[in-house]
Amino acid sequence: MTDASIPRPRKTSRSGRKVQQTKAEAHVFETSEDAASDVAMTIAALIRKKAHQGDPVVLGLPTGSTPVGVYRELIRMHNQEGLDFSNCFTFNLDEYCPIQPDALQSYHRWMDENFFNAVNIPQEQRRIPRGDFPRHEGDIPRQEVADECAKYERKIDDLGLDLVLLGIGRSGHIGFNEPGSPIDSGTRLVTLDSVTRKDAAEDFFGEEHVPLHAITMGVGTILKAHTIIVLALGEHKADIVRQALEGPRTDRVVASFLQGNVKAEFILDEAAASELTANKTPWLVGPVSWTSSLTRKAVLWLSFQLNRPLLELEDVHFREHGLHELLGNHGSAESLCQSVFNDMMATICPHPAGLEPKDVLVLSPHPDDDVISMGGTLIHLVADGHRVHVAYMTSGNVAVFDFEVLRFADFVAEYCTEFGIDPNRARDRTDMVRESLRKKRAGQVDDPDVQFIKALIRKTEAKRAAGSLGIPEERLHFLNMPFYQTGSAKKRDLSPKDVTIVQNLLRELRPQQVYVAGELSDPHGTHRMCALAIYQALDELAKSGLKPDVWLYRGAWQEWEPHEIEQAVPMSPSDVRHKREAIFKHQSQKDYAMYPGHDPREFWQRAQERNRHTAEIYKALGLPAYHALEAFVRRRSER
Numbered sequence: 001m002t003d004a005s006i007p008r009p010r011k012t013s014r015s016g017r018k019v020q021q022t023k024a025e026a027h028v029f030e031t032s033e034d035a036a037s038d039v040a041m042t043i044a045a046l047i048r049k050k051a052h053q054g055d056p057v058v059l060g061l062p063t064g065s066t067p068v069g070v071y072r073e074l075i076r077m078h079n080q081e082g083l084d085f086s087n088c089f090t091f092n093l094d095e096y097c098p099i100q101p102d103a104l105q106s107y108h109r110w111m112d113e114n115f116f117n118a119v120n121i122p123q124e125q126r127r128i129p130r131g132d133f134p135r136h137e138g139d140i141p142r143q144e145v146a147d148e149c150a151k152y153e154r155k156i157d158d159l160g161l162d163l164v165l166l167g168i169g170r171s172g173h174i175g176f177n178e179p180g181s182p183i184d185s186g187t188r189l190v191t192l193d194s195v196t197r198k199d200a201a202e203d204f205f206g207e208e209h210v211p212l213h214a215i216t217m218g219v220g221t222i223l224k225a226h227t228i229i230v231l232a233l234g235e236h237k238a239d240i241v242r243q244a245l246e247g248p249r250t251d252r253v254v255a256s257f258l259q260g261n262v263k264a265e266f267i268l269d270e271a272a273a274s275e276l277t278a279n280k281t282p283w284l285v286g287p288v289s290w291t292s293s294l295t296r297k298a299v300l301w302l303s304f305q306l307n308r309p310l311l312e313l314e315d316v317h318f319r320e321h322g323l324h325e326l327l328g329n330h331g332s333a334e335s336l337c338q339s340v341f342n343d344m345m346a347t348i349c350p351h352p353a354g355l356e357p358k359d360v361l362v363l364s365p366h367p368d369d370d371v372i373s374m375g376g377t378l379i380h381l382v383a384d385g386h387r388v389h390v391a392y393m394t395s396g397n398v399a400v401f402d403f404e405v406l407r408f409a410d411f412v413a414e415y416c417t418e419f420g421i422d423p424n425r426a427r428d429r430t431d432m433v434r435e436s437l438r439k440k441r442a443g444q445v446d447d448p449d450v451q452f453i454k455a456l457i458r459k460t461e462a463k464r465a466a467g468s469l470g471i472p473e474e475r476l477h478f479l480n481m482p483f484y485q486t487g488s489a490k491k492r493d494l495s496p497k498d499v500t501i502v503q504n505l506l507r508e509l510r511p512q513q514v515y516v517a518g519e520l521s522d523p524h525g526t527h528r529m530c531a532l533a534i535y536q537a538l539d540e541l542a543k544s545g546l547k548p549d550v551w552l553y554r555g556a557w558q559e560w561e562p563h564e565i566e567q568a569v570p571m572s573p574s575d576v577r578h579k580r581e582a583i584f585k586h587q588s589q590k591d592y593a594m595y596p597g598h599d600p601r602e603f604w605q606r607a608q609e610r611n612r613h614t615a616e617i618y619k620a621l622g623l624p625a626y627h628a629l630e631a632f633v634r635r636r637s638e639r
């Protein structure tokens with residue numbers, strides 16, 4: 001973290017809340033940064049305590065997307081607070097096999113780049129299972145691997161593990177202990193589950209390149225540790241977290257072996273905890289304080305549960321489903337349901353900025369989030385005569401395939417030749433681009449020219465898409481925020497420069513209404529980083545009286561829960577078609593995207609199905625039937 005970086009808000013004491021009625025202890029934090037920060041604080045406290053006692057500390061460490069924030073925070077503590085790692089001994093949980101340690105996907109390389117190179121753990125105190133076994137007759141040398149594994153296990157036994165930090169895979173694995181792993185298993189060679197290989201496909205540029213095997217500490221190895229922390233972040237982990245914490249204890253979901261283990265604790269963000277009963281239906285777990293939002297959530301839940309429209313719910317239904325308390329608070333089912341019905345009706349909003357012309361600013365993290373998430377709303381805003389501006393916060397260039405660059409470079413060369421526009425220069429440039437892509441190794445960052453061309457491709461797609469919805473080019477703003485400009489999926493920390501760019505735009509346009517992506521689950525956290533920059537800019541400008549209405553949208557990666565929705569913009573069948581065509585203008589993301597995340601559907605399909613689903617929910621509640629609805633939540637500054 002550089003001096004110029006913006007310090008993330010950091011809590012000095014544990015701020016998560018304990019989840020009730022899970023089979024292992026679990027704490028939920030509002031954001032993934034808070035959860036990571038809590039884990040880092042636990043590790044730092046242990047290191048300091050052991051150092052104070054003059055003892056070493058032995059840590060079991062994971063890789064993957066989840067622990068990045070923990071390592072980042074530990075590095076910050078090392079740089080800014082002098083946290084000393086010299087008494088640390090580390091054992092990594094796992095490594096692919098076979099793999100060379102300098103391969104792009106190797107966990108040896110990953111640990112160096114994400115942690116070891118930035119802290120002072122002596123080299124000889126760091127261990128990672130070896131994965132670089134030469135193949136004999138196409139196969140891994142089983143005995144040699146078994147000997148190495150036994151050695152690794154003995155070394156762990158000699159030192160004893162103080163704390164193991166784990167992620168959880170969507171297969172339920174901890175380490176690479178896939179379904180079927182015995183509870184007393186030790187360090188060994190395993191076959192990776194197909195779900196795990198799918199999730200690793202992006203890192204390996206295709207599932208077919210993901211190794212079939214890995215070496216992992218066993219479940220038994222992990223269970224020997226004094227403290228076990230499982231960190232899970234993001235909506236895509238919600239289902240497996242529920243199975244691990246509330247389902248049966250079974251080798252089908254290896255993380256469930258931690259149930260009832262007093263040494264184990266799960267640390268979750270809200271998105272990963274969203275499927276837990278205590279979050280989803282807290283009234284089934286114990287006494288709750290009935291806020292208006294929770295009341296709405298419970299009434300909608302009851303309506304879905306019984307498949308009955310809101311106005312057909314009766315007292316008996318509330319009593320039979322553990323919701324009698326609500327009747328006490330509101331008198332009768334009839335008055336309660338009428339009030340929830342009225343609230344839901346009030347969310348339906350065909351004129352989202354009213355009918356008086358206003359300046360509206362849509363902030364789109366990538367060049368297609370605007371149309372994917374709120375294309376229908378854009379149609380309405382334009383039709384209502386508002387001055388609609390869209391600001392694309394990043395270029396989105398890392399998600400463009402090389403073949404698109406070749407196609408466009410070739411097009412420009414042909415075009416220049418045909419129209420006699422300096423054809424030789426155009427050909428030279430195309431040859432340079434071709435050569436640069438030919439020399440590029442898998443995963444290597446593109447040269448600046450190629451990055452620029454990829455950004456141009458996305459920029460021109462965005463212009464066509466917005467144009468097709470009636471937004472003129474002069475109202476499009478390409479912000480190119482610096483935090484994104486790494487040329488790779490890994491981003492920089494947010495800096496004051498990023499915030500200033502947003503602030504300047506807001507100052508210039510002085511919009512009355514602003515739309516922000518409120519997603520928690522996009523693969524590289526770009527939406528979250530953009531939202532953070534916008535909130536900082538808005539909070540600063542609020543001091544000088546600039547206070548637009550701020551609405552949060554979702555769509556590419558997640559949808560709002562029905563009870564959260566505060567504005568629902570109806571879409572006719574023709575709006576849906578129009579929106580779909582606008583999404584199609586983003587050709588570089590069509591058919592298959594570079595970063596599709598864990599949802600197999602294309603972006604337009606997700607958007608369409610989510611919007612149709614919201615409309616079906618409204619209909620099922622007994623509200624008016626629409627073809628599709630786009631949903632929004634109002635940003636409150638304390639969020």
Ligand code: F6R
Binds near residue numbers: 065066067169174175
């Ligand atoms: C990696 C490891 C795995 C990951 C798990 C989650 O060292 O042991 O168990 O923790 O696959 O991966 P992410 O964090 O990428 O979702």
